[in-house]
Amino acid sequence: MNMDIKAYMQTVGQQARAASRLMAKADTNAKNKALTSMAAAIQRDAAKLIEANAKDLAEAREAGLEEALLDRLALTEKGVAGMAEGLLQIAALPDPVGEITGLNYRPSGIQVGKMRVPLGVIGIIYEARPNVTADAAGLCLKSGNAAILRGGSEAIHSNQAIAACVREGLAAAGLPPTAVQVIETTDRAAVGELITMKEFVDVIVPRGGKGLIERLIAEARIPVIKHLHGVCHVYIDDKADLDKAIRIADNAKTSRYGTCNTMETLLVAEGVAVTVLPPLCKIYLDKGVELRGCPASRAIIPQMKEATEEDWHTEYLAPILSVRVVKDIDEAIEHINTYSSQHTESIVTEDYSRARRFLREVDSSSVMVNASTRFADGFEYGLGAEIGISTDKIHARGPVGLEGLTSQKFIVLGDGHVRG
């Protein structure tokens, strides 16, 4: 059986590599036509997609999958419309491929610049959500890449139905149907092949829980654009405008609990802790947020539980917040650079020099002044869409949009120039 999987994945890889060459030179118009045709096919087949999804849901229920997973797996009419809308939005984005920047004359007489080019073949590995199939296909296509998609086994019928719409869109635009391949087997050995086929795959983008991503990092022999987790911080400085501080700290925690850009630890300068913590913690407690604090915080807010060392490392993804009183910005930066997952951190201050220092010295993929960490998002940043948020430093950092799925090559224009 494993030999069959290996042979199957090799074929998928070869086809993707061949398709990637055609995609790299596909013109903007063809790519946009493919995207709008996919969107139209998805809208037209809405009933069919929901039917395929119902099959997945029934099997998942039978297998006893938990409610949260069933939720992510479910595809509603609104969900289908959202997928189609997402593809139309990607079609409307500027084409990143071929963009030439910094083309300048050199003393030798040659002109040197950079041209943006696709990465080649992108392997996407994701879990239950079937809408990722359409999103990822659209982003890879627009950025001139071929894609190999491996969704969760529980979504196999939904994903195959979406894949048919994707292929129809590619065909309508005269692009190779193998430019987006959705893996047809649920055998886990396929993932093992995908993340080690160096000759056919240029980068792996995992979308899923920490467990999935850690396993992929350990086993992949191909670069991974990864996002492990978000332990995000807000630091309320003693020069903060307290109204802004309360508004931001409230929004950063309570607007959504389960997202990676949600604040997990609040740091407060000791100079304003007694002023800001009581009204802010009242908001949290009224909304049912469990508070876990350092001794100084608990002296001000007795309802807080005691925070352990473990708490400072934890991404709760839940209505729980850890709170620590720090001496000043130095102690805040020290805490962040020790415990943060380098996702997103924000300072609230009216002090110019401290804002300037925080921006420079905090080593996270997004660093903010007087804004909620919840803004760390491809749409909010104007990238149009995101394939993930990278907490790495190599290649792409922060929300990864079309540009993160491309690279730049050097171009040189001469007129018979030779090197002396």
Add this chain to the structure above:
Amino acid sequence: MNMDIKAYMQTVGQQARAASRLMAKADTNAKNKALTSMAAAIQRDAAKLIEANAKDLAEAREAGLEEALLDRLALTEKGVAGMAEGLLQIAALPDPVGEITGLNYRPSGIQVGKMRVPLGVIGIIYEARPNVTADAAGLCLKSGNAAILRGGSEAIHSNQAIAACVREGLAAAGLPPTAVQVIETTDRAAVGELITMKEFVDVIVPRGGKGLIERLIAEARIPVIKHLHGVCHVYIDDKADLDKAIRIADNAKTSRYGTCNTMETLLVAEGVAVTVLPPLCKIYLDKGVELRGCPASRAIIPQMKEATEEDWHTEYLAPILSVRVVKDIDEAIEHINTYSSQHTESIVTEDYSRARRFLREVDSSSVMVNASTRFADGFEYGLGAEIGISTDKIHARGPVGLEGLTSQKFIVLGDGHVRG
């Protein structure tokens, strides 16, 4: 013994990580002062460095190292002056760290942009040439990184002597001396530790032969900015200006035989093969270049040997050239995308549309029109200096200068903004 190496490397790693935080916020002036102080120390200690190098050379000769390796190992007075000059050139380059680009207002009211930041800790692994110690230290320092350098064991005395000058420069500028650490043991186990210490090292840059790099790629658990080899092509189109074609093809092959940007395969359109090959091959043969051709080339130039399939894959690094007559630009691009190492390729043509197609469709780190492949170089491109040439697509492609040793984080400026 291995446990000692592990403990030693862990200490080196911890010190580098701690130093990297200070280097990331070091101001431009301090970094430049360190560079100029290093240069002064190297100039002052020239005799000492050459003495240390003489010790290395004597041991290498005793160990029976081959002449080419001794050549690379040797440090002359001119070589020492070159190292110092290189550091002064790096001091004169603009500081890449902290550069803010694309800071724009979004509909939500926040401003979003990117800030250039150091990667953190860079591990450099290289072979005989001791001058790499100063070059690599300078580039890592200016880009705000900490560096761990592991040179060839045959250069250990030279490298330690250079390291003393580097530390003196750092101290003179008030920067941590552990910002550049040269590994003091020649035990190969140290390399194994360096390329797997994920928590302390952010990227590995190997400089050396294919053997070294392939071993590192196989074993590293940290991203590698790698340059495997250069199988570079020049394609002479049938719309080429033949004078330019001959000038470029001559320069690309014969100006230096041993560099990675030297042409290894010449492709000639069949329409001009009988015109261009005789005068061009006369130049090559007069210069002692061995020619290996396809049947069509050999029909025109009988002195050519027969090229085998192996030749199209080969980086000769020697006065040998493979020659193939192709039908047209399509066959040329097909050949390049099949056999090239994705380093550098050039088309010679006066045809606008073919030049435009070549630039877009050839998937190499440098793509040129009417220029010699020998221009593929950090200095020629205006990067100021290069730490290597990447034939990868992820992160950095082509000559890697200061910018390639940095990343970009997002910055967000608000005024109490929260997400709706």
